[in-house]
Amino acid sequence: xxxxxxxxxxxxxxxxxxxxxxxxxxxxxxxxxxxxxxxxxxxxxxxxxxxxxxxxxxxxxxxxxxxxxxxxxxxxxxxxxxxxxxxxxxxxxxxxxxxxxxxxxxxxxxxxxxxxxxxxxxxxxxxxxxxxxxxxxxxxxxxxxxxxxxxxxxxxxxxxxxxxxxxxxxxxxxxxxxxxxxxxxxxxxxxxxxxxxxxxxxxxxxxxxxxxxxxxxxxxxxxxxxxxxxxxxxxxxxxxxxxxxxxxxxxxxxxxxxxxxxxxxxxxxxxxxxxxxxxxxxxxxxxxxxxxxxxxxxxxxxxxxxxxxxxxxxxxxxxxxxxxxxxxxxxxxxxxxxxxxxxxxxxxxxxxxxxxxxxxxxxxxxxxxxxxxxxx
Amino acid sequence: xxxxxxxxxxxxxxxxxxxxxxxxxxxxxxxxxxxxxxxxxxxxxxxxxxxxxxxxxxxxxxxxxxxxxxxxxxxxxxxxxxxxxxxxxxxxxxxxxxxxxxxxxxxxxxxx
Numbered sequence: 001x002x003x004x005x006x007x008x009x010x011x012x013x014x015x016x017x018x019x020x021x022x023x024x025x026x027x028x029x030x031x032x033x034x035x036x037x038x039x040x041x042x043x044x045x046x047x048x049x050x051x052x053x054x055x056x057x058x059x060x061x062x063x064x065x066x067x068x069x070x071x072x073x074x075x076x077x078x079x080x081x082x083x084x085x086x087x088x089x090x091x092x093x094x095x096x097x098x099x100x101x102x103x104x105x106x107x108x109x110x111x112x113x114x115x116x117x118x119x120x121x122x123x124x125x126x127x128x129x130x131x132x133x134x135x136x137x138x139x140x141x142x143x144x145x146x147x148x149x150x151x152x153x154x155x156x157x158x159x160x161x162x163x164x165x166x167x168x169x170x171x172x173x174x175x176x177x178x179x180x181x182x183x184x185x186x187x188x189x190x191x192x193x194x195x196x197x198x199x200x201x202x203x204x205x206x207x208x209x210x211x212x213x214x215x216x217x218x219x220x221x222x223x224x225x226x227x228x229x230x231x232x233x234x235x236x237x238x239x240x241x242x243x244x245x246x247x248x249x250x251x252x253x254x255x256x257x258x259x260x261x262x263x264x265x266x267x268x269x270x271x272x273x274x275x276x277x278x279x280x281x282x283x284x285x286x287x288x289x290x291x292x293x294x295x296x297x298x299x300x301x302x303x304x305x306x307x308x309x310x311x312x313x314x315x316x317x318x319x320x321x322x323x324x325x326x327x328x329x330x331x332x333x334x335x336x337x338x339x340x341x342x343x344x345x346x347x348x349x350x351x352x353x354x355x356x357x358x359x360x361x362x363x364x365x366x367x368x369x370x371x372x373x374x375x376x
Numbered sequence: 377x378x379x380x381x382x383x384x385x386x387x388x389x390x391x392x393x394x395x396x397x398x399x400x401x402x403x404x405x406x407x408x409x410x411x412x413x414x415x416x417x418x419x420x421x422x423x424x425x426x427x428x429x430x431x432x433x434x435x436x437x438x439x440x441x442x443x444x445x446x447x448x449x450x451x452x453x454x455x456x457x458x459x460x461x462x463x464x465x466x467x468x469x470x471x472x473x474x475x476x477x478x479x480x481x482x483x484x485x486x487x488x
Contacts, residue, residue: 242415270486272412287413293488362408362486363424363455368415 231255234298236291239284243275246283246294256302256324258336262343262359263301266323269361270297302332328352407473409466411487421466422450423459427478432457443468 193200232255235247246267253260264283268274271293275285303322326334326347333348336356346353366373405425412420426432432449436459440447447461461469466485474480 271488272410272486289488296488362410363422363450363452363458365412365420365422365450365458365460367412367420 244289249283406484421461
């Protein structure tokens with residue numbers, strides 16, 4: 001997304017278009033596996049983010065197309081008409097083909113061609129009045145590629161959007177042809193309701209949405225199925241004989257968006273020890289602790305439901321309190337605020353807000369020499 | 377009026393009774409099982425927040441016999457009576473309690 005924004009400049013339009021066109025196909029191919037198996041929870045969270053992002057890109061692209069259209073209007077007009085006619089022609093030729101292809105599209109990246117679709121619609125409306133110049137040539141092409149009729153048309157349309165880029169056009173054409181039929185079918189998926197007057201069906205729109213989503217921000221694609229929340233493992237090393245040093249507390253706290261004091265308090269209460277923070281921001285814990293043990297405690301602080309790794313018996317140990325993970329949407333994107341001595345955790349992604357138990361350190365048994373305790 | 381007043385006394389009493397019973401057996405009162413490090417590889421396990429209807433002395437005796445460890449009953453100012461056992465007996469305690477009819481949800485196991 002961030003990369004696309006700088007491309008907003010009109011001078012860079014062409015590049016952007018190229019990039020979009022190239023990325024779309026691979027994205028579409030990748031989108032197939034993810035689309036058919038939507039995990040409701042993950043997708044909702046991702047969709048929330050994605051909803052925001054998608055339209056912005058669409059707008060940008062709309063603008064881009066509009067600008068491009070203004071400049072290249074004259075050049076575009078002929079092309080646009082061609083598109084329209086192409087669509088009609090292929091439909092006539094290959095109704096059977098298109099009919100078969102559309103149902104298979106399901107997983108589809110129809111959304112991939114979204115930007116293009118928008119522009120197409122505009123152009124159609126504006127330019128449908130003017131007569132097509134190169135109809136014959138297009139028809140020839142179409143006849144040549146009858147077998148792939150619907151998909152080819154879409155690709156042609158895409159190409160036409162970049163009228164100035166002949167070389168690129170050639171490349172683009174080659175790519176789709178070279179690619180297997182699957183993406184082609186995908187492309188044609190966006191067609192059915194565009195070319196005909198029938199209303200679009202829900203699944204079509206849904207698949208279109210997801211593919212557009214993934215095309216707009218590929219970051220979601222890789223992580224959408226399993227959004228991993230990763231934290232660097234705590235680095236623990238021994239200091240002397242009886243103390244452990246937790247070196248990257250501050251880093252971990254930053255990653256979790258929590259006050260180090262809160263985290264440290266929890267650690268001490270859970271592990272039944274005491275300690276201090278040294279000058280370098282490292283936490284010195286009294287007692288011998290291994291990385292795995294501290295990691296377990298941190299896990300419970302975050303609230304990922306895990307049973308103790310030690311457990312030989314099959315007891316499910318309920319995660320006591322969860323200070324990071326949102327209970328409603330499982331997102332880790334939460335903030336902890338203190339109001340009137342009560343901690344509230346508000347989720348950034350779903351907006352839920354709930355109070356969180358205060359950390360209580362339990363009974364501390366007498367350990368070590370009593371005489372020392374009395375002195376202190 | 378007088379009759380109503382007399383009647384009104386009863387509901388209050390019932391409420392108090394109800395509240396009292398709820399607090400004793402409520403799930404908000406957890407049984408905390410904690411661990412504490414001693415010197416070397418030694419550890420202590422403490423059990424805190426045992427519901428009133430259980431006799432801590434008898435429970436301690438049962439624990440000691442079952443887990444083959446020693447232990448004591450510690451009187452704490454804030455926490456009340458706390459059972460203290462030698463060694464890491466957390467999971468054993470948890471399974472023992474659940475086997476003897478205490479709900480899992482009321483047991484909290486702390487520690488690393």
